[in-house]
Amino acid sequence: MKVILPDQGIRVMEHCPGTVGALLHEIGANPLEVIVSRNGKLVPEEATIGRDDEIRIIRIAHGG
Amino acid sequence: MEPHAVPGESPVCACCAEPAVVYQPVIRRYLCGTHLVRDVEERVRTTILETGQIHAGDRVAVGLSGGKDSTALLVILSRLLPTLPGASFVAITVDEGIAGYRADTMRAAKSLTQRLGVDHRIVTFRALIGDDLDTLLIGRETHACTICGILRKKALADAARAAGATSIATGHNLDDEAQSVLMNAFRGDLPRLVRTTGTGTSETFLPRIKPLMAIPEKEIASYLFVQDLFSVLPECPYTKYALRAEVRALLSDYECHHPGTMQHLIESKKTIEQYCAGTPVMEPLHRCRECGDPCSGDLCQVCRLRHSLGK
Numbered sequence: 523m524k525v526i527l528p529d530q531g532i533r534v535m536e537h538c539p540g541t542v543g544a545l546l547h548e549i550g551a552n553p554l555e556v557i558v559s560r561n562g563k564l565v566p567e568e569a570t571i572g573r574d575d576e577i578r579i580i581r582i583a584h585g586g
Numbered sequence: 587m588e589p590h591a592v593p594g595e596s597p598v599c600a601c602c603a604e605p606a607v608v609y610q611p612v613i614r615r616y617l618c619g620t621h622l623v624r625d626v627e628e629r630v631r632t633t634i635l636e637t638g639q640i641h642a643g644d645r646v647a648v649g650l651s652g653g654k655d656s657t658a659l660l661v662i663l664s665r666l667l668p669t670l671p672g673a674s675f676v677a678i679t680v681d682e683g684i685a686g687y688r689a690d691t692m693r694a695a696k697s698l699t700q701r702l703g704v705d706h707r708i709v710t711f712r713a714l715i716g717d718d719l720d721t722l723l724i725g726r727e728t729h730a731c732t733i734c735g736i737l738r739k740k741a742l743a744d745a746a747r748a749a750g751a752t753s754i755a756t757g758h759n760l761d762d763e764a765q766s767v768l769m770n771a772f773r774g775d776l777p778r779l780v781r782t783t784g785t786g787t788s789e790t791f792l793p794r795i796k797p798l799m800a801i802p803e804k805e806i807a808s809y810l811f812v813q814d815l816f817s818v819l820p821e822c823p824y825t826k827y828a829l830r831a832e833v834r835a836l837l838s839d840y841e842c843h844h845p846g847t848m849q850h851l852i853e854s855k856k857t858i859e860q861y862c863a864g865t866p867v868m869e870p871l872h873r874c875r876e877c878g879d880p881c882s883g884d885l886c887q888v889c890r891l892r893h894s895l896g897k
């Protein structure tokens with residue numbers, strides 16, 4: 523599973539946390555301050571993650 | 587057991603069974619992209635109608651920073667325009683002069699207004715006070731948001747008046763509103779909540795409206811993302827000095843563990859407003875002795891700031 527972090531850094535994870543929410547918890551991101559896409563499509567925290575998925579975590583910049 | 591969430595399967599929309607893109611924890615509902623867009627636009631329309639924010643014949647100046655909130659605001663208002671007879675919009679972007687931040691958002695604002703066919707005006711701090719914000723803030727960085735806020739409000743109001751606007755709309759969302767309640771409480775200034783909601787008593791004082799005030803920040807970002815309108819833009823370099831940034835982190839954390847907290851803060855504000863209804867909470871309005879703008883004291887905030895900056 524490939525994770526694109528808010529700072530554009532890429533992390534390849536050997537184990538799969540199961541859901542988007544579990545992944546966010548693991549990397550210490552507040553779900554309210556990010557949106558997450560799975561293979562390009564926006565997904566909620568309860569969405570499942572598979573081994574071959576590409577997950578992108580996008581920070582919601584404050585303001586604007 | 588949460589609605590529509592089956593362990594091991596991704597949740598689906600409560601309206602159509604398409605894959606969900608967001609979860610609304612307060613009402614325990616999943617929505618797909620199509621239904622999220624519809625729901626957000628409908629809630630904004632309801633806010634506008636219920637609070638009487640836009641009337642027939644209004645010319646609304648939309649503060650467009652180019653960031654997500656104001657982008658969503660302009661997109662939504664453009665779509666709601668056919669349901670707002672006689673109303674028109676003008677977008678106003680304030681260029682504070684912040685290196686490494688403004689160029690991208692300015693480009694975004696220009697291309698958006700072109701695409702939507704909305705009249706666009708740009709005003710600069712340099713024209714207003716003679717310098718870029720970056721220059722004005724040298725040695726005063728910790729007061730960045732206060733100084734910028736006072737000047738931005740003035741620049742926006744002047745430009746709105748010059749464009750013939752009858753009101754000013756800003757992109758403040760539910761999170762912003764909840765943060766403001768908490769910040770006022772922390773500062774020991776809850777009455778300010780009620781004071782600042784006055785819609786103005788002077789002909790030179792344009793009413794300010796917040797059509798997105800019922801929409802959570804995350805839903806605004808999601809609304810843009812599912813329509814390919816979300817861009818990753820730089821964050822203002824001065825936010826790290828703001829009390830708001832701390833309050834935002836604290837409140838998101840709390841909301842995450844106790845969904846509905848932000849809504850409760852806003853309800854408290856409404857309750858205070860109801861208690862105060864009919865009581866004169868607006869301070870008597872004076873005119874600034876230097877610029878003539880309406881203000882609560884002898885000198886307005888902008889003129890006081892001018893003095894302290896030596897401008």
Ligand SMILES: [Zn+2]
Pocket residue numbers: 584585586655759761762803
């Ligand atoms: Zn915000």
Ligand SMILES: [Zn+2]
Pocket residue numbers: 599600601602603604617618619620621
């Ligand atoms: Zn749906």
Ligand SMILES: [Zn+2]
Pocket residue numbers: 874875876877878879885886887888889890
């Ligand atoms: Zn003044």
